[in-house]
Amino acid sequence: MKPLHLLLAIAVTCLWGFNFSVIKAGVDTMDPFIVAALRFTFAALPLIFFVRKPDVGWGYLVGYGVVFGVGVWGMMSLSIAEGLSAGMAGVILEASAFISVILGVVILRERLTTSSKLGLLLSLAGLAMVFSIEDGSVTTTGAVLAVIAAISLSAATLLIKKANIKEMFSFVVWSSLFAPLPLFAIAYLTSGSSGFVALIGDFNQTAFASVLFQAYPTTVIGYWIWNRLLTIYPLTTMGPLKLLIPIFALLGSVIFYDEQIAGDKLIACGLIIAGVALPIFFDTLSQVFNRVRHAATDASQ
Numbered sequence: 001m002k003p004l005h006l007l008l009a010i011a012v013t014c015l016w017g018f019n020f021s022v023i024k025a026g027v028d029t030m031d032p033f034i035v036a037a038l039r040f041t042f043a044a045l046p047l048i049f050f051v052r053k054p055d056v057g058w059g060y061l062v063g064y065g066v067v068f069g070v071g072v073w074g075m076m077s078l079s080i081a082e083g084l085s086a087g088m089a090g091v092i093l094e095a096s097a098f099i100s101v102i103l104g105v106v107i108l109r110e111r112l113t114t115s116s117k118l119g120l121l122l123s124l125a126g127l128a129m130v131f132s133i134e135d136g137s138v139t140t141t142g143a144v145l146a147v148i149a150a151i152s153l154s155a156a157t158l159l160i161k162k163a164n165i166k167e168m169f170s171f172v173v174w175s176s177l178f179a180p181l182p183l184f185a186i187a188y189l190t191s192g193s194s195g196f197v198a199l200i201g202d203f204n205q206t207a208f209a210s211v212l213f214q215a216y217p218t219t220v221i222g223y224w225i226w227n228r229l230l231t232i233y234p235l236t237t238m239g240p241l242k243l244l245i246p247i248f249a250l251l252g253s254v255i256f257y258d259e260q261i262a263g264d265k266l267i268a269c270g271l272i273i274a275g276v277a278l279p280i281f282f283d284t285l286s287q288v289f290n291r292v293r294h295a296a297t298d299a300s301q
Contacts, residue, residue, distance in 0.1 A: 001237060009229055009241045012222050017248020019218045020086035021256045023077055026210030029202050031195030032077035035211065037183035040069050042215035043176035053174055054167040061171070062178045064159045069179020071152025073214075074186065075145045084142025087259045090249020091269045092130060092146040094242075096153040097276040098123040103154050115282035119275040126271025133265050137253075168227035172220060240280050243273055 001009075026035040054061075072093075080089050098120050105112055112120075131143055165171045187195050230238055246269065253259040 013244040018252040021252040027081040029207040032081040033187035037180040039214040040176040040179035043219045054170040060163040065175040065178030075149040079142040079145035082142040083139035085137035087250035087253030091246040096150040100154040115279040119278040123275025129268035169224045
């Protein structure tokens with residue numbers, strides 16, 4: 001991997017990790033669904049007037065916009081508002097990797113490798129430990145909502161794979177158009193007009209910065225850079241780098257919110273990350289071994 005590309009990839013994972021602390025700054029001031037709705041409003045507008053619609057069906061745009069906007073970031077914003085720390089939110093969302101494996105088996109009839117099975121067990125054990133953490137950084141409601149967000153992220157990933165998208169930047173912009181309306185509707189159904197009324201008085205510089213950071217660097221620029229790199233490098237190269245996201249999420253929470261990393265939390269996080277990492281590194285090592293073996297066979301002939 002070229003040094004510049006590696007730096008860009010690490011920068012994106014840092015951006016995405018610290019974004020969980022940015023979300024917390026927003027939901028501490030505003031209704032969580034309104035925070036998410038504003039994020040995608042700014043991600044779509046005004047860029048949608050300057051970016052051509054991607055060459056995919058409307059169903060994919062609407063489906064991804066709703067699943068990614070409401071299912072992932074609506075639920076994630078609500079989970080943080082319900083007491084889940086920014087750091088633990090990042091760790092639980094990383095569980096989407098092994099949830100994707102389960103969905104692949106159920107929906108796509110994919111087969112589980114031995115390393116995937118072991119990784120799944122490790123991640124499930126870590127996720128179970130998360131619910132036993134009692135230092136105030138995890139609430140049952142918040143953790144359950146984060147798991148729902150992780151499931152939604154896995155579903156959104158399947159949509160991306162099925163759509164076979166080539167114009168990722170325009171896809172991100174146009175799909176963002178379909179997230180705000182359902183998010184605003186949920187905010188009204190759950191809290192009435194109070195969230196919108198409070199927005200007038202509570203929309204301060206911190207709230208505005210939170211929304212803009214989530215909309216442009218995190219959503220538009222971050223996903224554009226990452227998906228561009230995915231067109232250059234294989235998943236076996238990019239996949240391990242995503243493991244930096246929960247680490248940066250925890251680091252951001254420690255820096256900005258003084259989150260404590262005790263032994264039980266460290267073990268739980270370690271199990272989840274190890275479970276996600278194991279199949280990736282095992283597959284990478286297997287590919288390297290096969291290449292070396294084939295090279296040795298060719299040399300001997």
